Amino acid sequence: MGFFDKLTGWLGLKKKEVHLLCLGLDNSGKTTIINKLKPSNAQAQDIVPTIGFSVEKFKTSSLLFTVFDMSGQGRYRNLWEHYYKEGQAIIFVTDSSDKLRMIVAKEELETLLNHPDIKHRRIPILFFANKMDLRDALSSVKVSQLLSLENIKDKPWHICASNGLTGDGLQEGVDWLQDQIQVMKT
Amino acid sequence: MTSSHGAGRGAQQRGDEREPVSVERSNEANSKWLDAHYDPVANLYTFSSCTALVDLHRDGEVKLVVGDLGTGLYNMKLKVYKGTSLMTENALLDLPTGVVTFLMDQNEPRTPAVAVASGPYIYVYKNLRPYFKFTLPALDVNLLEQDVWNQARQDMIDPMTLKEMLEGIRDKADIPLSVRSLRFLMLEQEEMESFVNLHKHHPIKRQTVITCMGTLKKNMADEDAVSCLVIGTENAEVLIIDPEAFTILSKMSLPSVPAFLDVIGQYDVEFRITLACRNGSLYVLRRDSKRPKYCIELSSQPVGLVRVQKNIVVGCSEETLHAYTQKGKKLWTVYLPASITTMSLLDQKSRGFQAVMVGLANLEVHLYRDKNLLNIIRTPDVVTSVCFGRYGREDNTLIMTTKGGGLIIKILKRTAVFEEKDTSPGPPLAQGVKLSVPKKTKLYVDQTLRERENAVAMHRIFQADLYRLRLMASRAYVKALEGSVAPVSSVQQEPLQMNAVVQGIGPKFKLTLNIQNTSVNRPSIHLLISFLYDEHLYSMKNSFFKVPLLVPGLNYPIETFVDCLSDKGISDLIKVFVLREGKSAPLLTAHINMPVSEGLAAA
Ligand SMILES: Nc1nc2c(ncn2[C@@H]2O[C@H](COP(=O)(O)OP(=O)(O)O)[C@@H](O)[C@H]2O)c(=O)[nH]1
Numbered sequence: 145m146g147f148f149d150k151l152t153g154w155l156g157l158k159k160k161e162v163h164l165l166c167l168g169l170d171n172s173g174k175t176t177i178i179n180k181l182k183p184s185n186a187q188a189q190d191i192v193p194t195i196g197f198s199v200e201k202f203k204t205s206s207l208l209f210t211v212f213d214m215s216g217q218g219r220y221r222n223l224w225e226h227y228y229k230e231g232q233a234i235i236f237v238t239d240s241s242d243k244l245r246m247i248v249a250k251e252e253l254e255t256l257l258n259h260p261d262i263k264h265r266r267i268p269i270l271f272f273a274n275k276m277d278l279r280d281a282l283s284s285v286k287v288s289q290l291l292s293l294e295n296i297k298d299k300p301w302h303i304c305a306s307n308g309l310t311g312d313g314l315q316e317g318v319d320w321l322q323d324q325i326q327v328m329k330t
Numbered sequence: 331m332t333s334s335h336g337a338g339r340g341a342q343q344r345g346d347e348r349e350p351v352s353v354e355r356s357n358e359a360n361s362k363w364l365d366a367h368y369d370p371v372a373n374l375y376t377f378s379s380c381t382a383l384v385d386l387h388r389d390g391e392v393k394l395v396v397g398d399l400g401t402g403l404y405n406m407k408l409k410v411y412k413g414t415s416l417m418t419e420n421a422l423l424d425l426p427t428g429v430v431t432f433l434m435d436q437n438e439p440r441t442p443a444v445a446v447a448s449g450p451y452i453y454v455y456k457n458l459r460p461y462f463k464f465t466l467p468a469l470d471v472n473l474l475e476q477d478v479w480n481q482a483r484q485d486m487i488d489p490m491t492l493k494e495m496l497e498g499i500r501d502k503a504d505i506p507l508s509v510r511s512l513r514f515l516m517l518e519q520e521e522m523e524s525f526v527n528l529h530k531h532h533p534i535k536r537q538t539v540i541t542c543m544g545t546l547k548k549n550m551a552d553e554d555a556v557s558c559l560v561i562g563t564e565n566a567e568v569l570i571i572d573p574e575a576f577t578i579l580s581k582m583s584l585p586s587v588p589a590f591l592d593v594i595g596q597y598d599v600e601f602r603i604t605l606a607c608r609n610g611s612l613y614v615l616r617r618d619s620k621r622p623k624y625c626i627e628l629s630s631q632p633v634g635l636v637r638v639q640k641n642i643v644v645g646c647s648e649e650t651l652h653a654y655t656q657k658g659k660k661l662w663t664v665y666l667p668a669s670i671t672t673m674s675l676l677d678q679k680s681r682g683f684q685a686v687m688v689g690l691a692n693l694e695v696h697l698y699r700d701k702n703l704l705n706i707i708r709t710p711d712v713v714t715s716v717c718f719g720r721y722g723r724e725d726n727t728l729i730m731t732t733k734g735g736g737l738i739i740k741i742l743k744r745t746a747v748f749e750e751k752d753t754s755p756g757p758p759l760a761q762g763v764k765l766s767v768p769k770k771t772k773l774y775v776d777q778t779l780r781e782r783e784n785a786v787a788m789h790r791i792f793q794a795d796l797y798r799l800r801l802m803a804s805r806a807y808v809k810a811l812e813g814s815v816a817p818v819s820s821v822q823q824e825p826l827q828m829n830a831v832v833q834g835i836g837p838k839f840k841l842t843l844n845i846q847n848t849s850v851n852r853p854s855i856h857l858l859i860s861f862l863y864d865e866h867l868y869s870m871k872n873s874f875f876k877v878p879l880l881v882p883g884l885n886y887p888i889e890t891f892v893d894c895l896s897d898k899g900i901s902d903l904i905k906v907f908v909l910r911e912g913k914s915a916p917l918l919t920a921h922i923n924m925p926v927s928e929g930l931a932a933a
């Protein structure tokens with residue numbers, strides 16, 4: 145049983161593929177979360193934090209995942225922005241215990257939302273306020289405030305607190321995303 | 331599903347709602363900085379030399395280490411910040427004068443140590459636990475002073491005699507007195523006895539203290555190479571200390587007490603230590619030299635020192651920033667709008683960009699690249715320490731503490747690029763553009779040759795013409811002065827008559843000029859009076875004034891006062907000119923022979 149069973153079943157019937165972008169600052173927990181979402185036989189065991197620019201790509205029967213860090217200076221920006229075009233849904237992961245960089249995540253989100261390949265498309269965005277288990281983590285409400293999510297008016301979005309290590313909160317987010325994708329595809 | 335969902339629809343909300351992260355939003359929309367954190371009451375009192383950024387736990391999360399000066403008397407602490415919050419603190423016994431982090435050895439795991447300089451000690455912490463305490467070697471004691479205290483111990487002299495003898499030694503000896511004796515000399519008489527009894531049984535010691543500290547790579551240039559400690563002391567010495575054995579590897583002396591230092595190079599290969607000293611000079615020490623190699627005299631006291639690549643930028647107390655090459659050649663000077671509170675280097679490694687950050691008393695932090703001002707950050711309080719680098723997991727983080735104990739953290743936007751033209755002051759960009767000077771023409775070459783061959787003749791002709799010009803000018807001047815010496819104006823349009831009366835015995839004289847318009851029916855207007863006199867002999871309140879309208883036939887007495895400045899019994903001529911506005915030649919001139927002053931000047 146995987147997280148996306150419902151969607152894969154449904155999409156499988158229609159022979160359609162959905163392309164998901166998973167992004168966020170480095171160390172937010174993207175790799176950890178994606179590994180939890182992948183079918184169990186495909187999970188990687190040791191997860192080393194992604195450093196510099198690297199893109200992780202993998203495929204299940206009907207889902208294409210592209211995962212990358214929004215890290216570092218301008219040099220690599222257009223490398224990752226180049227993936228925006230093909231994304232049909234976005235998973236944006238934040239480390240809710242990293243208060244210092246919340247403003248950086250906000251800045252990156254704003255840049256993402258203003259990118260020509262994203263700006264005028266009604267693509268759903270799922271936010272994970274990850275690392276909710278940590279003692280000094282901010283609540284999902286607080287994270288959504290700090291990221292000014294209330295300003296996103298033309299795209300469906302949803303935020304959940306999550307724990308990438310245990311998988312807590314992931315199912316709720318995935319359920320929402322499946323609903324959105326179904327609406328999009330019909 | 332149609333519109334967007336409200337924040338936190340079905341989100342897992344958690345009970346413990348936290349304080350809002352106090353972030354001061356920048357009002358400048360196009361600022362290069364993100365306001366990540368501002369805590370006005372962080373209770374952090376420190377200077378740039380007592381802050382360091384270091385990956386203390388080797389987990390990729392860089393911490394901030396601060397030597398907190400507390401109130402200056404109490405609450406001195408070594409504090410470690412993680413993100414926006416205080417992680418640990420250790421009490422310090424005395425004020426910290428420098429905090430650095432360094433790798434002491436090759437042992438795994440390679441966790442960096444923290445060194446805190448305070449008084450005559452360096453406290454070394456590993457994993458934030460006290461690890462080693464290094465004490466500066468004691469200095470030689472003045473033998474006479476020792477002798478006097480011995481006598482006191484044997485009760486051979488009373489406190490008053492002790493005081494007198496110590497004062498004698500203090501005023502003459504080469505070796506200064508110990509702290510104990512100096513303290514004793516400050517005491518009131520009734521406190522002396524108990525002080526002597528308390529201390530007389532202990533031998534006197536003389537100890538210096540550390541004024542500044544830095545690190546020097548031992549024999550490798552790598553980021554994670556082992557480093558020695560470099561310290562400057564109150565007795566004008568520089569010591570290099572081995573990081574493993576804590577022995578003194580090298581000792582150099584300076585003409586003055588160092589206040590700031592910068593180190594470049596490797597101990598075993600080649601190094602340079604630049605020191606800004608309290609005598610207002612910079613000194614550069616090199617390997618194998620016990621004395622400074624270069625000296626740069628500054629026009630005022632240094633208040634900060636930063637090295638940008640190989641150049642030295644020093645901030646001075648007279649609101650200036652000077653840059654020098656490492657050999658002491660001056661590159662530029664920048665005049666600042668306020669006095670400097672602190673200085674630090676901004677090193678944006680990803681772009682290979684380096685600039686100097688200068689905290690100013692007018693609530694601004696300026697960023698200079700060479701002499702160009704690139705960026706201004708306005709702060710809510712005067713900044714006393716500035717530190718830039720990787721913090722947490724973000725490169726290019728700026729950490730500042732304020733006079734009121736506040737903590738400000740800003741993050742440089744990832745898309746931000748500093749450009750030379752960012753703020754207006756400084757020379758325009760065009761100044762740096764090389765002009766394409768056209769090739770020299772034949773005419774130009776010929777002319778230059780001619781000038782070179784006939785230089786002497788040309789100079790002579792020029793001189794002759796110059797003398798002639800001066801002669802003509804003098805003649806015209808004399809003519810103007812003497813052209814109308816008569817006290818009666820003969821000019822048709824302005825028939826005037828004037829006489830002067832001097833009253834008084836001096837040194838103050840009253841001078842009355844009687845002016846009369848002798849025309850039949852034409853009033854005189856626009857007339858001026860001016861005096862010419864030897865300014866060493868006389869002084870007049872007004873030596874130039876306007877004459878009122880002169881009605882024909884009436885006598886106008888105009889009074890003024892003259893002070894004689896000399897008491898040598900000499901007198902001189904005062905010339906009076908009546909002029910017409912807009913004309914330089916006077917209408918009439920009167921020479922007044924002043925009487926000798928009989929009163930004493932300024933009696
Ligand atoms: N405590 C906690 N740690 C997490 C959580 N999610 C990820 N991590 C840890 O955070 C670090 C970075 O995770 P990673 O998935 O590599 O982040 P990425 O850089 O976004 O791919 C790893 O050490 C993970 O084990 C979480 O929910 N809670």
Ligand SMILES: [Mg+2]
Nearest residue numbers: 174175193194
């Ligand atoms: Mg990763």
